[in-house]
Amino acid sequence: MRAINAILYAVTGVVLLLIIGPLALVVLASFSSGDYFSFPPPGLSLRWFQEFFSLPNMRSAFLLSLELAVGTSVVSIVLGVMAALYVSRRRGRMSGIMQSLFMAPLVFPTIILGLALLLCYRLVGMPILPGLALAHIVVGLPYCFRATLSSLQSFDVSLEEAGSSLGASPMRGFLLITLPLIWPGVVSGWLFAFIVSFGELNTALFLTGPGVTTLPIEIFSYLQFQGSQLVIAAASTLQVAMILLLVLLVERAIGLGRIVRS
């Protein structure tokens, strides 16, 4: 048994290194004072972050990603809550079909969705930014739907009935009784929609265009055409920092268990 345990823990160590190592290295490199990647870095500085914000392409990509993530995740969560309310309150085949429909984008290869949307947009002449935003809403929707639905399924409908027996209209019943109780699910659903949009690559690959580039795509094309430079590490660290900040905020609001469960 002792030998088996030793193997288990050794493998766990290797795997954690594989998962976290590359990310940690990038974050470390972004604070380097050197001109190019070296390990360990010759000294620490913030010069690559200054460099990042002095590049207009990078700066605008970062801002666009941020705006896009905020905007699309809000729309996703509103639609997701609506869909979850319907599915949780209805039994039967229709409800089952709708459930798999709302979950479909989660497992579907998004790069193919990006391609399909590209062809449609070309046909109807859709402008770039709204097209991209719509794609992100569709990709974020299943996360919002799933998290809200799991909250709603443990929600006791008789509470809402009690509310209506006391004279609350459906809308007020929802706002005053249901929403406060399913709030953790709604928040974690929104968190995932935000994070997915912020790092989204596969639909953006086809749907971004001149003047409209998201940060992941900017990093990708920089890596492809200009090679590995430390400004990329700074861009990556900014992404990591954004997500970390958001996760910590949400953790304060609804707890770690809630995030992990959805």
Added chain:
Amino acid sequence: MRMLRPTLVVLALPPLLMICAFFVAPLAFLFVISFMTPSPEELFQYQVTIGNYLALAQDSFYWLILQRTLVTALIVLGTCLLLGYPVAVVVSRMTPRKRLVMLMVLLFPLMVSNVVRAYGWITILGREGLINVTLVDMSLIPYPLRMLNSAGAVGAGLLTILLPYMIISVANTLAGLDKSYQEAAQSLGAGPVRSFIHVTWPLSSPGVAAGLSLVFFLTLSAYVTITLLGGPRFKLLVSLVYDSVTTLQWPKAASLSFVLLAFALIVGALIQAGLRPQRVQGKG
């Protein structure tokens, strides 16, 4: 319930319209295009043909890529299972509090864009990367090794992205397993090894099947990781889809997409058939 039925339907309409207009319809359209005739002037011609699929079937380069995709995916699946399962066992044995922290540690990298993690591997495997610089400094090698743009680099990159999915999927199943199954096996005389083979492994098959299917789907569509770490030489099926789009061969890109989807479905079905997770779920 007071919320009237029409209200409920009105509630479902906006998300339903969204999914239909921007998910179902475009994919249906893509499917139609895969049967359209390519045209040098327009993007495609409204003339039904199965020529796009036939052309793929007759193209040996395409078969080579298909075979390479399958081999790569199988190696990634195997490694994910081999490395991920032991970690899942460790995670499932943790106290709930520690498990939560561990799951967050595994989940966090998933939240960071794939392109960032691919870049991490570039800093490790690149010409001026961690390994080469260290080895040259130690005079173990005279000049930097070429490690990027290879199957190995793609494999490492994919593992980094996919291992957490595999671990979380299996660990959730293992943590949900009643301990008394293993105790029952021991009470009947099965030691650790046989208790694992006959009881724990089959009971964890739902998590393993879900993890493997997810890993396979994600391997097929991980374009950015494959491109950054595989370079122009190591192309997989998804690279062909992208290349056809950039060369404006719409019908070809569409038919390749559906080949990729069919491929995913077939392997997914094979995984289900091989592991038979339904044995331990739902009805016997």
Added chain:
Amino acid sequence: MTDDTSDVRFASASKRFGRTMAVRDLSLAIPRGAFFALLGPSGCGKTTTLRMIAGFETPTSGNIFIRGENVTRVAPYRRSFGMVFQNYALFPHMSVAENVAFGLKMRHISRSEREERVREALAIVQLNQMADRYPKQLSGGQQQRVALARAIVIKPAVLLLDEPLGALDKLLREEMQVELRSLQKSLGITTVFVTHDQEEALAMADQVAVMRAGEIEQIDAPGAIYERPATEFVASFLGASNFFDGEIQSVSGDRVRIDIGGSVIELPAVGVPRSGRVKLAIRPEKIKLAPAGQGRPGQTIAAVIREVVYKGPTTHVIMDRSGTAFSGLLQNDATRDWSPAPGMVVDCAWAESSLVPMKSA
């Protein structure tokens, strides 16, 4: 100190979880062929005791013997026991026959013998027709029988039952109690079972050990443990009991006179201290009630009825005697010619042997 007649023996075994002592210095011998119940409230250490026999828990100190062999450090899968788990733990991916055959397979028993023994075991629990079904297709009672067949087919030295009937409904539970008991007797297999249900323990076991806070309070046959509880805990855990605080007045020969607050009663001097205080227990159904003045004088005490609760076959009477409440039981048979009512004064009488002195804690 080998004891040929005991199948399971604990020698000052203790188990500590962190700061709590789950089992404290337990010494216990379970004779061959016995049906032995470990009874107690949750957290009393009964399950830990059972799991130490199985080897799922290792004692912090002390030793455990199965058939004279010290198994304290032996892995569970090398011990000779069969176990029925609380939730049965039937392997969902194996058919009934495969479940039952599992232990034989692990013991490398040939295929033909395996099939024969599986058939026999399923016949014993009357489930031959279900051999090819899967656990999820069976009812709770049937699953319970499969779990039993799986445990006995390996012919273990001891059969362990962990709350075996807890998941069944009341009717089925009573049926299974009878069935399990007759099965145990006909197989003659030493059986240890854990339960928090006192009726179940009394109905099934030859010997009952009542546990509390990691220690055994009393071991006795079901009749003795109910009729002559040794401690206040046992008296109140098994059924209802009234308690009287008494003061020893005088001892003369083998008789002792005790003052129980106003009235003086006489008891045999067995198990009673020579002087000081003593607590006496009596079961409600052992108290004979009669309207005041109709009982025999000298052996009765008077009480006032406070409440009457009608329960179908019986009527519970809550009485008050100089400030202490106690209860009695009346059979609702047609021969009784009076009805209790609040405020009524009654005479309470009992047989001498019904008043049981408690060991001082």
